[in-house]
Amino acid sequence: MSKTWDVIIIGGGPAGSTAATTLRQAGRSVLVLEKAKFPRFHIGESLLPYNRAVFDELGVWPKIEAAGFMMKRGAQFWMGDGSIHTRLNFSRGSFTEFPEAIQVERAKFDDLLLRHAEELGAEVREEAIVTEHRVEKDRVTVKFRAKDGSEQEVQGAFLMDASGLGNFTANRENLREYYPGHKKIAIFGHYSGVQMPEGGEKGDILIIRRENSWFWMIPLEDDKTSVGLVLDQADFKALKQEPQQVFDDAVLSAKAVHDRMINAKVITQGHVLTDFSYTNRKLVSERLVRVGDASGFIDPIFSSGVMLAMTSGRRGAQVVHQALVAGKALTFAMKRYEWTTRRHVSRFWQFIEKFYTKHFAQLFFQPSNKFRMVCAINCALAGRTEMTFGTWWRLRLFFTLVWIQKRFPLAKPIRIR
Template identity: 30%
Template sequence: MQKIDVLVIGAGPAGTVAASYLRKQGYEVTILEKEKFPRFQIGESLLPCCMEHLTESGLREAIEAKHFQKKTGAAFMRGEKRCEFLFEEQFTNGWSYTWQVKRADFDLALAEATRAKGVSVNFECEVLSVDANRERQITEYRDAEGKIHQIESRFIIDSSGYGRVLPRLFDLSKPSSFTPRGAVFAHLEDNRRTETTSNNIFVHSFDNNRSWIWAIPFSDGSTSVGIVGDREKIEDMAANNGEKYKEFIRNFEDLNGRFEHSELKFEPRNILGYSVGVKTMFGDGFVLSGNSTEFLDPIFSSGVTFATASGLLSAKMTHKHLQGENVNWKTEYEDVVQNGINVFRSYVTGWYSGDFQSIVFAKHIDLEIKNQICSVLAGYVWDTTNPFVKKHDTILPTLAKVIKMKEAQEDQE
């Protein structure tokens, strides 16, 4: 049986960042990936904070070389209202740009760069079962020819994303507290970009803050357009090859005809009930990273950044563990990842309650406040010097209430 130091399950952003970092420390690392790359994946708009993780794992240069669409900010809209954030105007001293990517290309580039560093990246290898203890783990997987193999490791990082391999095998998943929602999306030709829509993501809130649309432009002139809403609404929009989705994005008034005559690059896809939690993020001989931990909601494009952040931290902790040092997985890993998730949880809650919109679409938004919110939107949710991070659970409802009272008073005068 083949023996290695670290087995990584999944070659998405979490897995490749983790594997590349560990390879840099001199370990023998193998990735088992179920699919053949390139493969479609959703999650196309990155946050500047992920540049830190790509840099530290040594993967950023390979991605820079691909010339993906640069993303320098994000615009939120509701009817006539509009609020644009630019990452160069933010509270935290962080990256002012990142990218918008077709994940088929981005993930392939990550996997190739990871392989070039000496990681064994194996496509079409599906992990079937894992027998784990603190010292060694035996993993069984099936290759492209259907042959079953076993591999022995000293540690496992589960980065299997929506596959949730170890949460499934070890019964670690727990339901999310969020309303079950879904999304229907496609890539469209987009030759009507204007200065107002720009090359950055725009997010359009409608249905009294219950639904929203994303438009994520790519460097090849096409754009990803998705609608997110309550499960029933999305099931309805996705039915009959996305008939209602197509009609909606062509005719929805607030899109100003941007996609009225656009051709779809593929039939609309959909994903339902994606929010899920986890009872624990670690156990004897393994740690979970990326979407195998908790996924909240796509609204603030935080998924890939959480994947790279937790991928990197899980690798650092694995390194420490394999060096024979004592790792407190709860405080040094799970609590750190969970703190970041909890900040975004407050913002996701604020989005669907409308508090976030009350703040960003206020008649007047204080520049300092805007810059502090901008850093959260850039993914810097571990910067506790930012009051919009530190007081994340109370600051949005409190501020929204003050703004609403002030505006009601002004209207009366």
């Protein structure tokens, strides 16, 4: 007779491995079905300071620390012509409890997280392509194609979907909804010889703002940098060029990027990612919880992806464990998980939505810490999930000023080109 698992997890990325570790810490039997063979290339390499709290709860921080990832103490935001820039220093935010984060090569980082879950007793089956799922009154059934090509079927009490942008269960139920005006494409690669900040700013991520697009520059090692371009899909299609040509032309036209890449050499390039910024109408239903990018995905401009994935993976696993204890298929705690997950996403979305507007840029790139508003912004963009009243009202004040700036100039004009 085949085993019935407490929880079956689709996907072994940060959300799936976090959920698996959390469930194993609670003594649950867990099966992880991962379509790839780890380690594998992945984008989303810049983490946030508040990731550290999750690492500690999972007991994985000593392994991460020993892996020697690049430390990240700040985030720099530049105009494309290099005329103006600002820096968020995580160590100086009066509301921020964690002073630094890390930059990670995702192949190594994701493999570390998945092996940690495996060491705690989760069963991991890689190169397992999930083809079907079925939720019944007392169980879930998942069909998948195994590494050897055989068709297999497993059963569990609960299913957690951590399938990433594949969005497996939500796509089967037609739940995906895109944020209007935010269909993006990212073109990226890894390069050596890129001139990145040194000294106290070593490890900073650089975000370079162009008129209708932006670059990221993320130092992964002393001589390896991830460089990516994000632009509207409509703008990309209008250019009628191959992705790498679009990327190369954009580098030439952005002085703040071009000057740093004069001596750059290709390690890998031409990677493309599409379908940015969507949500799913439902994150939970009977015996099913969606976490990570399978709960929704937002523009990565503020490096929120891994933080949101791991936070939702941990909290999603906790409510699944509670439902198993209660013997229920759907609980109030599961619904609360959906509400809190959406609230955490919306905290970043308010910045993302405004980032592409000129009036936001005029205040954001010329910050004033009056009333400690910059400290509140620092705290939010560092990834703190629970806001105090003190940070909440300061953020509201900042976005009120952004609204006023659109109508009555408060800051001096800046060029965005």
